[in-house]
Amino acid sequence: MGGNSHSPCASCKLLRRRCAKDCIFAPYFPSHDPQKFAIVHKVFGASNISKILQELPVQQRTDAVSSLVYEAYARVKDPVYGCVGAISYLQNQVSELQMQLAVAQAEILCIQMQHHDDEPVIQIPETGMALDHKSYELPHQYLNFPSSSNVISNESLSSGF
Numbered sequence: 001m002g003g004n005s006h007s008p009c010a011s012c013k014l015l016r017r018r019c020a021k022d023c024i025f026a027p028y029f030p031s032h033d034p035q036k037f038a039i040v041h042k043v044f045g046a047s048n049i050s051k052i053l054q055e056l057p058v059q060q061r062t063d064a065v066s067s068l069v070y071e072a073y074a075r076v077k078d079p080v081y082g083c084v085g086a087i088s089y090l091q092n093q094v095s096e097l098q099m100q101l102a103v104a105q106a107e108i109l110c111i112q113m114q115h116h117d118d119e120p121v122i123q124i125p126e127t128g129m130a131l132d133h134k135s136y137e138l139p140h141q142y143l144n145f146p147s148s149s150n151v152i153s154n155e156s157l158s159s160g161f
């Protein structure tokens, strides 16, 4: 059987050992991507990665490897916090955005309440003309859409005549 028939995986190449047919690293660390194993080896050590993979069912090993690679890159980038740094940065962003969202929702509620307060004033049992005019003018002062309402009023005027 040919010893050179299959090229060693990235792990065995780096560790300068013979890549066995059932090498635990071979499916996840192909020879064309040596950096992927180099970084996890630097951070976790080859024997620890081997142990982690052996303890896992085969169908979970791909996910475990990509997680280890992600964590290793994060650790090299940020030696103090590693991926925890990224997690807390994102958690801060989430809570900041949640606060902004709460403020925006409160503003919407305020505007809606102002709008509702004025509704009884509009609903005066009088002629239809006055009602139409007033309900049309309301959004002007609160929502600042003068241009679009002007377009609508011009269109309805021209079609009406």
Ligand SMILES: [Zn+2]
Pocket: 008, 009, 010, 011, 012, 018, 019, 020, 023, 024, 025, 026
């Ligand atoms: Zn190998």
